[in-house]
Amino acid sequence: MRKFHVRKLLLLPGAGFLAAGLWAFPATAVPNSPGTPSGSSARWAAIKGSVIDDFGKPVAGVLVRRKSGAGNAITDANGNFSLSADPGETLVFSHPGFRAVEATAGEDLRVRMLPSLQDSDSLYHILYGQQRKATSVAAIAQIGQRSLNRTFSTSLHGMMAGRLAGFNLSYVPGIPGDESFSPEMRGSSPMIMIDGAPARNMTNINPEQIESVTLLKDALSTAMYGMRASNGILLITTRKGEQTSGQRISFTAGVGTSQMLKSYKELSAYDYARLYNEAQANDGIPATYSQQDLDHYRNGTDPIGHPDVDWRNEVLKKNALMQRYDLNISGARGNARYFVDLNYTNQAGPFKTDAVNKYNTNADMQRYLVRSNVDVQINRSISASLNLSGRIQNNNEPGGFGPNIMQEIRNTPRNAYPVFNPDGSLGGNSTYSENIYGITMRSGYANRYAREVNAELNIRADLSDITPGMWFRVGGSYYTNFAEYIVRIKRNAVYQQYTDPVTGETSYLKTGEDTDMSNSRESSSTERFFNTDAQLGWTRGFGQHHFNAMLGLNYDNRILGSQLAQFFLGGAARLQYDYAEKYMFEAVVGRNGTNRYHPDRRYGTFPAFGIGWNLAKEDFLSAANWLNMLKLRATYGLTGDAFNSTRTSGSGESYFVYNQYYVGGTGYSFGTSHSAVSGVREGTLNNPFISWEKARKFNVGLDVEALDNRVAFTADFYNDLYTDLLLTRGTATALLGIGYPQENLGKSRVKGMEFTATYRGTAGALSYYVTGVLSAQHGINVYLDETARPYPWLVRTGNYAGMQYGYQADGLYRSEDEIERGTWIDGYRPKPGDIRYKDLNGDGRINQFDQSLITPEKPRVNYGLNLGFGWKGLDLSILFQGTGNRYSSVAIYEFAENGKGNAFEHHLGRWTPETAATATYPRLTIGSNFNNSQASSYWIRNTSYLRLRNAELGYNVPERFARRFRLASARFFLNGTNLLTWSKFKDTDPENLNGNYPVSRVMYAGINIKL
Structure with a gap:
C-alpha cells in the first residue's frame, strides 16, 4: 500500500487563498494499486477534469475526493486533476478560499467553485x-472586502458596525453625504491609515477597492507610531492585481431605496391645542384655545384658520432612490500587475421638489471614486508600485439647508400655519416667519463640491545578494483635498389670512420680504499631507528558528486648513522571532516627535514587547489531533497621543501652547482729540512643559482553532493606564485674572474584554458559518485635579469615565402636602407634577451639593452575530448588531422657546391629578421649567438596542447559462440594511436621540457579472 504524508502549505504574501491545512497530495493520488481501488469492478476509470473560479480562471490546490471510499487528488497550477473513481459517483471539491462543491464523476468534468462565504483571516x-496569524502575539482583528460589501453605507465606518470585536460606532444620521460617524476602538477614536500612509480621513472609500481593514489595538501593534498610537490604528489595505496571468473584470450594478425610520411623533393640532391649554392652566395663564378652536382642530372644518399640517408628509418623500455602479479590472501581464476600480454612487435626498423650479432643491449626493494600483517588477531585484486614487463628490441641498429644515419640522406645531393660503401665498405669521414648504422648495439651493487626490509611490529592493533575506523599501505619498460651497438662496415672505369680524372682508398680514436669489462662494476646507518613509528589513530562517527584523524612518507633514504646518519625524524598529511556531517573541520601539512642543522636549521613546506560546505544538498535546492551535499571548508597552495637546481650538493660541500669546485688548484715548490706540493683553498662560498624553498598555489573549480550523475562538483582556492627560487645573483661582493653560495632570484607566467565536462547516453542498463578537469596556477616572469636595458623592475621581452627573430624581410631587414636607431647589417652589429630588446631604435644600452620578456604572457592551449560508448557487448572510448598558439623557421638552415649540406623543403621558400614580412625564408648562429641566436621573433612559443591521440573499446563475451570454459568472442579490430594531426605548430610533434627521432603512437589489 502506498503511504502519504500530510504537509501544510505555506501562506505567502499576495498569493491569495493558499491551502493552509490543505492535504498536499500528488496530482493523482490513489491509495491502492494504479487504476482500480480495492473491491472495484472494471467500471473504474481515471476521471479527468478541471476546476475554475467565478472568473472562469483555473484554481490550483483544490482537494478532490470521493464522497464514499478512499481516493484523493489535488488540482495543479492549471486547475486540472485526475482521479480514479466510478463514473456517476459523487466527488467533493474543497479549498479554504472557496465553498465546497459536489459534482458527479464523468468525462471531462468541469467544476466551478464560488468564493468562500467568509474572508480569510490567516494573514494579518x-x-x-x-x-x-499563527505567529502573531498582538491584539489584532481583521475584516475583508467580502464582508464590508454587504452593508450599504457611504462611509467605511458604517460598513464595519457589528463585525469586529473592540470596534464600536456612534452614528449621527444626516442628509446623504453628511452623516457623522464616530468610530471607537477600545474607547478611543483610532488613527486611520491607508496602505501604510497615516493622517487622512479617506473613509469615503468603495468597499470593492478594499482588500482588508485591520484593527491594531494594543501597544505592540502600534508603538512604532509612538505619540500617535494610543488610540489604536485602523489600517486599510487596498486591493492589488492578481499574480496569476490573465485579466479579471467585475461589474456590479445596484438600485435601491431608503426609507426613514421612526422619529419622535408630533402631536396632532387638536392634541397640541388641548395640551397647550393645560400647560397654561398649570402656569396660571388664561387658555389660548377656545372650545370652538378645539372643535375646528378635531373636525378639520377650518384648514386655513385652524390648520393641521403633517409637515413630514408635506415635504419629505416616503422613499428616496439610490444607485451604485462599480467596475474593476485586475490581472497581470508580463512583469506588471494591476488593479483598477471605478465607482459611481448616486443617492437622492429625502425632500420633495417643485416642478416649477429649473434647478434641483433636493439633498442629493453624487460621488465618483477611482483607484489604480500598479505593481511592476523592474528587474530581478527591484520592484515598484504606484497607487493613485481620487474622489469627486457633489452634494446638493435646499436653500433652507437640510439640517435646518429637519429641525424646523421637529419644532413647528402642526397648527402653526397652513402650507398655502387660498390665494396661493405661503402661510405663516409673525411667530413663524419661515414656511417649511418655502424653505424646502422655494429658497434656492446650495452645492458643495469636494475633490480628493492621493498618490503613493513605493520602491522595493531585494538585497539577498548582500545577505539572504535582506530587503529595502522607500516610499512617499501625497494627499490633498479641497471643498467649496456655492450658495444660491432666496427668502420668501409669508402671509396670515385675516377676516374682519364686522365686514367679513379677507386680507393678508405680511411677514418678511421676498428677496432675489443671492450668489456666494466660499472655500470650506482644504488639507494637504505629505508622507515619506524608508525601511531596511531582514527575514531569515535557521532550521526551526525564524527571524524578522526591520528598521524604519518616517516623516509626515500635515497642513489642515489655515493652520501652520505640523510635522512628525521619527524612527522605528521591530524584531520578531518564533521557534517552530511554538514559542514567539516580538519587540518594537518607536522614537518620534512633533514641532508643536518645545524644542527641548519634542521627542519621546515608545517601546513594547510581546510573547506567545502555542501549546498545540507541544508533545504532551500531540495526541489531540482535533486541536490546531492553542496559543497564549501577552503584550505590554508605552504609547502616546500628541493630537489632544496639539490640535487647535481655532483661536490661534493653541497652535504652539508652549509660547505665550497676546491678543487684542481695550482701546485707550490720549489727548484732547480722543485718538484711540488699540491695546493688547496676555492670552491664556503658556505651558512650556506641555507634552503628549501617555498610555501604558497591557493585553493578554488566547487563540484557539480546532477541528481542522472549523472552530475558532479569540479572547483578549486589556488593562490600559493613561497618564499625563490634558486638564485645566481644577484648583485654579480667578484672582489671577487670566486663563490657566492645559497641563498634563490627569490619569485614567481603561479595562475591557473582547471575544470572537466562529464555527464554519459543510454538510454536502451546504456551506455555513456563525461568527459572534462581544466586547465590554469601561474607563475609570484615576485622577482629576478637582477642587476640594465636601461630600463623597461629589467626587469624580475614582468613578467611571464618561458618566453623567445631576440630581437624583425621587418621582413626581403628587400634592401640596408632599411639597410642604419635601425639599426644593434653591429659588424655586415646586408644584404638583414637578420632579422631586433627593436631598443627599440632608440640609433641607437642593443645590449643587446634592448632585451625584446619575447613570449606572456598568461597562458598555457591544456585540454582533454574523450568519452565513451557501447552498449550490444560493447564499444568505445575516448580521445582527447591538449594544447593551447604553444609558442616555433624553429630554425632548414641550412648548419650548416660550411656547413656540412643538409637543410630541410622549407628552400625552404627562402628570395630571387624575394620572398622578401612573404619569411618565412631569406636568406640562409653557417654555422652560427651571425645576424639571435640571440634569437628573429622571431623564436617563436605557437606549440599548439590537438591530438586524444587514441581510443579503444572493443567487449565482449556473455556469451553462452565464456562458450563453459570454460571462464567466452572474450573481443577483437582494440587500437590506437597518431592517429591524428591538429596544426598550420606544419614543424614537435609539440611534436618533436628538430627533432631527431619522435613521434610514435601505433596500437594495443588484447584479454582479464577471468576465
Missing part, C-alpha cells in the same frame, strides 16, 4: 508588512 496586515 500590520505596520510596514504582513504577519501570519
Whole structure:
C-alpha cells in the first residue's frame, strides 16, 4: 500500500487563498494499486477534469475526493486533476478560499467553485508588512472586502458596525453625504491609515477597492507610531492585481431605496391645542384655545384658520432612490500587475421638489471614486508600485439647508400655519416667519463640491545578494483635498389670512420680504499631507528558528486648513522571532516627535514587547489531533497621543501652547482729540512643559482553532493606564485674572474584554458559518485635579469615565402636602407634577451639593452575530448588531422657546391629578421649567438596542447559462440594511436621540457579472 504524508502549505504574501491545512497530495493520488481501488469492478476509470473560479480562471490546490471510499487528488497550477473513481459517483471539491462543491464523476468534468462565504483571516496586515496569524502575539482583528460589501453605507465606518470585536460606532444620521460617524476602538477614536500612509480621513472609500481593514489595538501593534498610537490604528489595505496571468473584470450594478425610520411623533393640532391649554392652566395663564378652536382642530372644518399640517408628509418623500455602479479590472501581464476600480454612487435626498423650479432643491449626493494600483517588477531585484486614487463628490441641498429644515419640522406645531393660503401665498405669521414648504422648495439651493487626490509611490529592493533575506523599501505619498460651497438662496415672505369680524372682508398680514436669489462662494476646507518613509528589513530562517527584523524612518507633514504646518519625524524598529511556531517573541520601539512642543522636549521613546506560546505544538498535546492551535499571548508597552495637546481650538493660541500669546485688548484715548490706540493683553498662560498624553498598555489573549480550523475562538483582556492627560487645573483661582493653560495632570484607566467565536462547516453542498463578537469596556477616572469636595458623592475621581452627573430624581410631587414636607431647589417652589429630588446631604435644600452620578456604572457592551449560508448557487448572510448598558439623557421638552415649540406623543403621558400614580412625564408648562429641566436621573433612559443591521440573499446563475451570454459568472442579490430594531426605548430610533434627521432603512437589489 502506498503511504502519504500530510504537509501544510505555506501562506505567502499576495498569493491569495493558499491551502493552509490543505492535504498536499500528488496530482493523482490513489491509495491502492494504479487504476482500480480495492473491491472495484472494471467500471473504474481515471476521471479527468478541471476546476475554475467565478472568473472562469483555473484554481490550483483544490482537494478532490470521493464522497464514499478512499481516493484523493489535488488540482495543479492549471486547475486540472485526475482521479480514479466510478463514473456517476459523487466527488467533493474543497479549498479554504472557496465553498465546497459536489459534482458527479464523468468525462471531462468541469467544476466551478464560488468564493468562500467568509474572508480569510490567516494573514494579518500590520505596520510596514504582513504577519501570519499563527505567529502573531498582538491584539489584532481583521475584516475583508467580502464582508464590508454587504452593508450599504457611504462611509467605511458604517460598513464595519457589528463585525469586529473592540470596534464600536456612534452614528449621527444626516442628509446623504453628511452623516457623522464616530468610530471607537477600545474607547478611543483610532488613527486611520491607508496602505501604510497615516493622517487622512479617506473613509469615503468603495468597499470593492478594499482588500482588508485591520484593527491594531494594543501597544505592540502600534508603538512604532509612538505619540500617535494610543488610540489604536485602523489600517486599510487596498486591493492589488492578481499574480496569476490573465485579466479579471467585475461589474456590479445596484438600485435601491431608503426609507426613514421612526422619529419622535408630533402631536396632532387638536392634541397640541388641548395640551397647550393645560400647560397654561398649570402656569396660571388664561387658555389660548377656545372650545370652538378645539372643535375646528378635531373636525378639520377650518384648514386655513385652524390648520393641521403633517409637515413630514408635506415635504419629505416616503422613499428616496439610490444607485451604485462599480467596475474593476485586475490581472497581470508580463512583469506588471494591476488593479483598477471605478465607482459611481448616486443617492437622492429625502425632500420633495417643485416642478416649477429649473434647478434641483433636493439633498442629493453624487460621488465618483477611482483607484489604480500598479505593481511592476523592474528587474530581478527591484520592484515598484504606484497607487493613485481620487474622489469627486457633489452634494446638493435646499436653500433652507437640510439640517435646518429637519429641525424646523421637529419644532413647528402642526397648527402653526397652513402650507398655502387660498390665494396661493405661503402661510405663516409673525411667530413663524419661515414656511417649511418655502424653505424646502422655494429658497434656492446650495452645492458643495469636494475633490480628493492621493498618490503613493513605493520602491522595493531585494538585497539577498548582500545577505539572504535582506530587503529595502522607500516610499512617499501625497494627499490633498479641497471643498467649496456655492450658495444660491432666496427668502420668501409669508402671509396670515385675516377676516374682519364686522365686514367679513379677507386680507393678508405680511411677514418678511421676498428677496432675489443671492450668489456666494466660499472655500470650506482644504488639507494637504505629505508622507515619506524608508525601511531596511531582514527575514531569515535557521532550521526551526525564524527571524524578522526591520528598521524604519518616517516623516509626515500635515497642513489642515489655515493652520501652520505640523510635522512628525521619527524612527522605528521591530524584531520578531518564533521557534517552530511554538514559542514567539516580538519587540518594537518607536522614537518620534512633533514641532508643536518645545524644542527641548519634542521627542519621546515608545517601546513594547510581546510573547506567545502555542501549546498545540507541544508533545504532551500531540495526541489531540482535533486541536490546531492553542496559543497564549501577552503584550505590554508605552504609547502616546500628541493630537489632544496639539490640535487647535481655532483661536490661534493653541497652535504652539508652549509660547505665550497676546491678543487684542481695550482701546485707550490720549489727548484732547480722543485718538484711540488699540491695546493688547496676555492670552491664556503658556505651558512650556506641555507634552503628549501617555498610555501604558497591557493585553493578554488566547487563540484557539480546532477541528481542522472549523472552530475558532479569540479572547483578549486589556488593562490600559493613561497618564499625563490634558486638564485645566481644577484648583485654579480667578484672582489671577487670566486663563490657566492645559497641563498634563490627569490619569485614567481603561479595562475591557473582547471575544470572537466562529464555527464554519459543510454538510454536502451546504456551506455555513456563525461568527459572534462581544466586547465590554469601561474607563475609570484615576485622577482629576478637582477642587476640594465636601461630600463623597461629589467626587469624580475614582468613578467611571464618561458618566453623567445631576440630581437624583425621587418621582413626581403628587400634592401640596408632599411639597410642604419635601425639599426644593434653591429659588424655586415646586408644584404638583414637578420632579422631586433627593436631598443627599440632608440640609433641607437642593443645590449643587446634592448632585451625584446619575447613570449606572456598568461597562458598555457591544456585540454582533454574523450568519452565513451557501447552498449550490444560493447564499444568505445575516448580521445582527447591538449594544447593551447604553444609558442616555433624553429630554425632548414641550412648548419650548416660550411656547413656540412643538409637543410630541410622549407628552400625552404627562402628570395630571387624575394620572398622578401612573404619569411618565412631569406636568406640562409653557417654555422652560427651571425645576424639571435640571440634569437628573429622571431623564436617563436605557437606549440599548439590537438591530438586524444587514441581510443579503444572493443567487449565482449556473455556469451553462452565464456562458450563453459570454460571462464567466452572474450573481443577483437582494440587500437590506437597518431592517429591524428591538429596544426598550420606544419614543424614537435609539440611534436618533436628538430627533432631527431619522435613521434610514435601505433596500437594495443588484447584479454582479464577471468576465
